[in-house]
Amino acid sequence: MKPTISIIEVARLAGVSKSTVSRVISDRGGSVSPKALDAVNSAIQELGYTRNTIAAGFRMQRTGMVLLLVPDIANPFWSEITRAAQDRLEEEDYSVVVGNTDWSEQRETRYYKLARSGRFDGLILNSVTDDIAAILAIGLPAVMIGERAESQALDTTGTDTRMATRMALDYLWETGHRRIAIATTEHGSERFLSLRRKVYEDFLLEKGLALDADLAFSVKLSEEGGRELVRELVELPRWRDRVDAVLCGNDIMAISAINAFREAGVEPGKDISLVGMDDIPAAAHTFPALTTVRKPRSLMGAMAADLLLSRFEDPAKPPERRLFPGELVLRGSVAKRGRA
Amino acid sequence: MKPTISIIEVARLAGVSKSTVSRVISDRGGSVSPKALDAVNSAIQELGYTRNTIAAGFRMQRTGMVLLLVPDIANPFWSEITRAAQDRLEEEDYSVVVGNTDWSEQRETRYYKLARSGRFDGLILNSVTDDIAAILAIGLPAVMIGERAESQALDTTGTDTRMATRMALDYLWETGHRRIAIATTEHGSERFLSLRRKVYEDFLLEKGLALDADLAFSVKLSEEGGRELVRELVELPRWRDRVDAVLCGNDIMAISAINAFREAGVEPGKDISLVGMDDIPAAAHTFPALTTVRKPRSLMGAMAADLLLSRFEDPAKPPERRLFPGELVLRGSVAKRGRA
DNA sequence: CTTGTTATTGGGAACGTTCCCAATACGAGT
DNA sequence: ACTCGTATTGGGAACGTTCCCAATAACAAG
Secondary structure (H helix, E strand, O other): OOOOOOHHHHHHHHOOOHHHHHHHHOOOOOOOOHHHHHHHHHHHHHHOOOOOHHHHHHHHOOOOEEEEEEOOOOOHHHHHHHHHHHHHHHHOOOEEEEEEOOOOHHHHHHHHHHHHHHHOOEEEEOOOOOOHHHHHHOOOOEEEEOOOOOOOOOEEEEEOHHHHHHHHHHHHHHOOOOOEEEEEOOOHHHHHOOHHHHHHHHHHHHHOOOOOHHHEEEOOOOHHHHHHHHHHHHOOOOHHHHOOEEEEOOHHHHHHHHHHHHHOOOOEOOOEEEEEEEOOHHHHOOOOOOEEEEOOHHHHHHHHHHHHHHHHHOOOOOOOEEEEOOEEEOOOOOOOOOOO | OOOOOOHHHHHHHHOOOHHHHHHHHOOOOOOOOHHHHHHHHHHHHHHOOOOOHHHHHHHHOOOOEEEEEEOOOOOHHHHHHHHHHHHHHHHOOOEEEEEEOOOOHHHHHHHHHHHHHHHOOEEEEOOOOOOHHHHHHOOOOEEEEOOOOOOOOOEEEEEOHHHHHHHHHHHHHHOOOOOEEEEEOOOHHHHHOOHHHHHHHHHHHHOOOOOOHHHEEEOOOOHHHHHHHHHHHHOOOOHHHHOOEEEEOOHHHHHHHHHHHHHOOOOEOOOEEEEEEEOOHHHHOOOOOOEEEEOOHHHHHHHHHHHHHHHHHOOOOOOOEEEEOOEEEOOOOOOOOOOO
């Protein structure tokens, strides 16, 4: 059942007022004589008193709860970020509620309503929407994970998508690939900024390669998206002459594509090279193991938490942006080709 | 910032009392005339009022929050269970806070303290401890995921570990394996019940096989555990004559062992057969893909939520136990051997 | 001893909503 | 019109803790 001992009873047993008990148990504290302190602590122990944090939170208008909105907690990428954010926030005595948007603005809006109910002190999110004003209108300190707009009124953390994409393309170039396809998505930073797409096009331009619109795929960042990519690609006329590598929007898609290529009689890591994005644990276990760009999830999660904690301290300071570099992780999914 | 419009202001604008406003907005409701209902809803809309659920929860001694304790949310097994439990609980307007025990009783005890703070209506957990009395002493409705004691005072769900283990052993037997090692752990159901170990020993006895104590490994259910298993196994004298298959305590360990065996010059799925437990997504992507016993995580998560919701309805009903069968998932990690 | 400063204490009010119950209104039947 | 039963309403109190501020106590300096 709920706590049934209140500070009134503790005060009675300790022979002090409820205000003195409150000063002993609350974070803010206040002056209490050693004698009173002893008496209160003894009474607390004897009665098995536990502070009712709902009552305290109600009075203080501060609940110690943070809402973290991710696309899907069952996705290893997001569960690792979540874990890191949780650990950091728990150090400061915050508890974390996780919401799953499934990339649906409708679901997201429902969580915004929950966020407005007085239940949370702050919000961390990888938003579906890029309507920053709507997020600000919730009225909570908020931190964005991932890039949504060039200029943001929100504290933001994530991986530098441009750099990560460029890193992968350069590696493919260095290993001799000249016919590179890209498989991205219509979610997240691609939805509004088309960051990966822009880097890809700039890369081709810089290398003097013609843009082949057929080689820019838009599929879901899922296993199904990987299968769809392979289906569409092998159906392209003369596809083997037109593609020697694919840069995938994330590992889940890339891993699925590895298997789908093999099933289509195409040997991944030889006939076709693949690079993923994220470096989820499974990327190391495919055959061939996936070359990918690691996004430092623990750093991102912890940074999101730090930005939010910092925002609690100073609500009025200018928005911060903390992007991490990706890190190329070389495994077996990229062939070494001679320079053409 | 926090909600600043209260029902007092809504009542004033609508020309009714706060009690009438409360009757309109609360779950419990009560009689309200159509005219008053209209007036209140109009005022709510005009003022942009949002119900303060902390205040309501404080008054009602019911917060709509559930604490879910798992070993590690970043583990795909637990993140999927979490997702399923969340979805079910959200249908009934509960929010879920996830705690990570990391198999530490100390961490777990800290969460028990949090659970007692008045913040949660219920608890779902895969406990580190088997001290059911300690869990009951928290004073919250609680549901256990996984088996902890033969006779439990707690609602319990999970996979039938005996059956799942037996299923895997029978499959190894049918495929001609006669020298089967087992790699389990000292956590979870193995810690207190040694379920897998007992099934293994009974199996050997039934088949008239001698128990070779060297073939029962105790390692962590982690990637490191998988590597450790392989290190220890290949160091056994004449190990190739003594082992033709390994039943692993979970997929994470088994996947890691696949790679470690290959690195040790042993071909998984040929020289050595492996069976995992769980069927996490990565199990389908190894080479060879892992044969394993699927634990129906979505069913378990949803059942845990259902059991808790049911307990909320009737706190005094007898504890329930709902174990799911495992399901054998055949892939490429088990060789077909001739009958010896 | 007097004065000034700081430490300590305790009672009342606040936080926003729900619940309780007495009072009133309304509708149906006689 | 009167009676009875049901619907509706509203004011006060409760929930457990924190904060505010006046009052008191303690201590130091002159």
